[in-house]
Amino acid sequence: MMLRRRSALLGLAASWTCGRASLALAGSGGGPDDPRLVVIILRGALDGLAAVTPYGDPDIATHRRDLLLPQPGREGGLLDLGGFYGLHPALAGMHDLYGAGQMLPIHAVAGHYRSRSHFEAQDYLESGADRRLDSGWLNRAVAALPGRGRRPDGYGLAMGLSVPLMLRGPAPVGTFAPAGSQHPDPALYSQIAALNAADPVTGPAFRDGLRARGFSDSVMEAAAPASGDGRKPDAFSVLSATAGRMLTAPNGPRVAALEIGGWDTHAGQAGRLKGPLSQLDRGVQALRGALGADWSRTVVLAMTEFGRTVRMNGTGGTDHGTATVALLMGGAVAGGRVGGTWPGLRQDQLFENRDLAPTTDLRAVAAGVLCDHLGVPGGALARIFPGTRGERMHGLVRVA
Amino acid sequence: MQLSGVINRFGWGERGLDLPQEASRDWLAAQLQGPDEARFTGVGDTADGLIALRTQRQEKLQGDPLLKPILRAEIATQLDGLLMTGQPFRERLAWFWFNHFTVSLRQGSTRGVVGAYMREAIRPHVTGRFEDMLLAVMRHPAMLMYLDNASSIGPDSPAGRKSHKGLNENLARECLELHTVSPAAGYTQADVTAFAAILTGWGIDMHADRPGFVFRGKAHEPGAKTLMGQVFPEGEEGGVQALHVLGTHPATYRHIATQLVGHFISDTPAPRDVARIVSVLRASGGDLGAASLALADLPDAGRPGGKFRAPMDYATAVMRALSLGGAPSGPDDPHAPAHSLLDAFAKLGQPLWTAPLPNGWSDRAADWSAPADMLARTDWAWRMAAHVRSGDPLDIAHAALGPALRRPTVLAMRQAGSRQDALTLLFSSPEFQRR
Structure with a gap:
């Protein structure tokens, strides 16, 4: 992959975008143990109940029998996480990490907002505040690291077309951009083709244009967007490996932000979730491979703006919900268990009679990683997450 | 008529989330009745562009080092205007008329004057009389260069006899065909030739302190000429009279009405719509403001999506x-x-x-x-x-x-x-x- 340094675009960060996956990086310079942090935003709302399924909960089958995978041990079944939860089989690489004590799912987490709008929720998720801000919590965390502002070259860098809100803010971040132009991914093209299908002018134009670009007919059928990422199946892996290589460079960045989409499974969820999940899984493996020995000093936090409805909807999918799962991975993670507090799935236990009830504030998870792993002073948390009193979850990372 | 539809059809798309409060016809009318609010910064006039061209030629400078900055400044300020304008109907009309009287950068020497052409020859007449815009265009150095009239010489003029050069019909032909009466008027090659002869001498003085339009008597074809059955006298005045006739000709009104309806209402202009705009042009002596506003009163003016965006x-x-x-x-x-x-x-x-x-x-x-x-x-x-x-x-x-x-x-x-x-x-x- 070709990368070239650009003069700081607006003096801010940008993300390297590849289809729906993108990457942004911020360096923080070396502390004594030189920790690495990678945050992956899963844009579109991951169904936490599908990624980390509480198969031991007696009520789950009543809500979503048709979405449930077989129990662990059966063909195509879940990968067991200690007898109550099971991991989606597309996450086999993560299951290995779990076995090595390097993966820690935290269930029933939610942001501090109760919006079910992707756009609002992603803004709040990234700004880390109860309101829209112009800066993101990850940038403010980098800015709060002691002694990080002295590097003359700017200690952050980012890649691509635009700056994810999470990494915008006072800490300077340089930019990288890929050579060549970029395109939407096949799933978006197929939606666009569907949107125009009945139009006498634009319908045939989009159809023929996409065909000329080598899309198969099935991609252009509205009901059946391609699972996986079609033309660029490994975009996220490429980005992840790039991030890993940059994070290992002696004077390279120490904090990276990636994003990957495809989670908005309103229909045909059982089939459509496999693609993004296995991309995510491959991306984490690629990251681990590129980090090499530095993996032991790494925490990866994968998080999404909200969860999805507990009950299956009328089209084999799920709609926008509330609590979901957050995934921690890395050699520095105190894993091999599932964290959080399970709220239960009985009717009276659901949030607003439809969603998994939140029991852990996602910001407390991030705060725990920032303090115990990255070395952000506890006193800075209220500034990083305005509106909180600096609560954080303990015990997420290994004590050296 | 829905205001948002009008904003898209007659303007450049809604900017931001604050819709204007007026009724749509008032909103359109106010833009045409008030002065042009566009303010262009960092740009000079046509003479500045011609001086830059002259200097480049005299000093044999390669790569347009003097014209490029002029063009870049025009682009910056005029496209800012397009993005920010609060008079989007007026702005659309300005670009419509520029396109009607196209000058193209494919003819490289227009680089330093194309922006000034739009500001000087087109914009001031967008709500004025068509014949005034026509005259301003035909005398503008950008058009005289683009369609070669600056080098057209009457073969029997003193300059023509001396140099054995002659007519260039380019501007005369396009003016008849595209700018005014259109082929529907039934003019002949003899009319094109006569009009070219009428326009000989309409050129550019590149040597003046402030270079610009000049009528060169020495390059002008002597004698009266007959264009479409009318006789026009020798001299600059003959051209001015011809442009008055062409600029107020019924065939011209029909042609520009068809183009207006085609641009604002439908790819296939309805005859009754064209007839309506023609009648406004005739009654008003070619008042483009009145004709433009009459477009908004056509039955299909508010039907959403009637025009495909270029x-x-x-x-x-x-x-x-x-x-x-x-x-x-x-x-x-x-x-x-x-x-x-x-x-x-x-x-x-x-x-x-x-x-x-x-x-x-x-x-x-x-x-x-x-x-x-x-x-x-x-x-x-x-x-x-x-x-x-x-x-x-x-x-x-x-x-x-x-x-x-x-x-x-x-x-x-x-x-x-x-x-x-x-x-x-x-x-x-x-x-x-x-x-």
Whole structure:
């Protein structure tokens, strides 16, 4: 992959975008143990109940029998996480990490907002505040690291077309951009083709244009967007490996932000979730491979703006919900268990009679990683997450 | 008539989320009745452009070192105007008339004057009389260079006898065919030749302190000429009289009425609509303000989506919908809004001030809706949408399209997993391709 340094675009960060996956990086310079942090935003709302399924909960089958995978041990079944939860089989690489004590799912987490709008929720998720801000919590965390502002070259860098809100803010971040132009991914093209299908002018134009670009007919059928990422199946892996290589460079960045989409499974969820999940899984493996020995000093936090409805909807999918799962991975993670507090799935236990009830504030998870792993002073948390009193979850990372 | 439909049809797309409060016809009328509010900064006039051209030629400078900065400044300030204008109807008319009287950068010497041409010959007459705009255009150095009249010489003039050079019919032919009466008037080659002879001597004095239009008696074909059955005297006055006749000719009114209706109402102008605009032009002596406002009273004026957006329309509407622009664009800043727009025009197939032929750019759907056109729009919109990090895409959609926004588009946007995807769906929807 070709990368070239650009003069700081607006003096801010940008993300390297590849289809729906993108990457942004911020360096923080070396502390004594030189920790690495990678945050992956899963844009579109991951169904936490599908990624980390509480198969031991007696009520789950009543809500979503048709979405449930077989129990662990059966063909195509879940990968067991200690007898109550099971991991989606597309996450086999993560299951290995779990076995090595390097993966820690935290269930029933939610942001501090109760919006079910992707756009609002992603803004709040990234700004880390109860309101829209112009800066993101990850940038403010980098800015709060002691002694990080002295590097003359700017200690952050980012890649691509635009700056994810999470990494915008006072800490300077340089930019990288890929050579060549970029395109939407096949799933978006197929939606666009569907949107125009009945139009006498634009319908045939989009159809023929996409065909000329080598899309198969099935991609252009509205009901059946391609699972996986079609033309660029490994975009996220490429980005992840790039991030890993940059994070290992002696004077390279120490904090990276990636994003990957495809989670908005309103229909045909059982089939459509496999693609993004296995991309995510491959991306984490690629990251681990590129980090090499530095993996032991790494925490990866994968998080999404909200969860999805507990009950299956009328089209084999799920709609926008509330609590979901957050995934921690890395050699520095105190894993091999599932964290959080399970709220239960009985009717009276659901949030607003439809969603998994939140029991852990996602910001407390991030705060725990920032303090115990990255070395952000506890006193800075209220500034990083305005509106909180600096609560954080303990015990997420290994004590050296 | 829905205001949002009018804003798209007659303007450049709604900017931001604050719709004007007036009734739509009042909103249109106010833009034409008041003065042109456009303010252009950092640019000079035609004479400055001609001096730059003269200096480059005298000093044999390669690579247009003096013309390029002039063009860049014009692009920055005029495209800023397009993005920010509060008189989008007037602004659309200005670009419509520029296109009617196209000058193209494909003729390289126009680089230093094309922007000034638009500001000096087109804009002041957008709500005035057509014949005044015609005269301003025909005397402007940009047009005289672009269609070669500056080098047309009467063969029996002193200059012609001396140099054995002669007529160049280019401007005379295009003026009859494209700018005024059109072939429907039934003129002949003899009329073209006569009109070219009438226009001999209309040229540019490049040696003056302030270079500009000059009538060169020594290059003017002697004697009276007959154009379309009317006799015009020798001299500059003959050309002025001919342009008065052409500029107020019934065939000209019919031609420009057809073009106006074609641009604002439908790719296939209805005869009754054309007849209505013709009658306004006739009754008002070619008042373009009155004719423009009469367009808004045509029965189909408020029907949403009647016109397909050309690339300029499309890119400008996207950037206005996203409220991009504001601070003046630096002429040399590649990230400035005006340059994003310039880049979009080129990428989408309609590079600024660079029409391939003197008939200007098409405004018909069939010319802009090829598969590659559509994908180029989507890809560009997707990249623009990446920069949008706040606001609800559905708010933007409702403001941009009003009732034209279709339910399938809303549903698709609601289900989009990111702001970028949602906005790309909006800008790739069939209704956003129309105005």
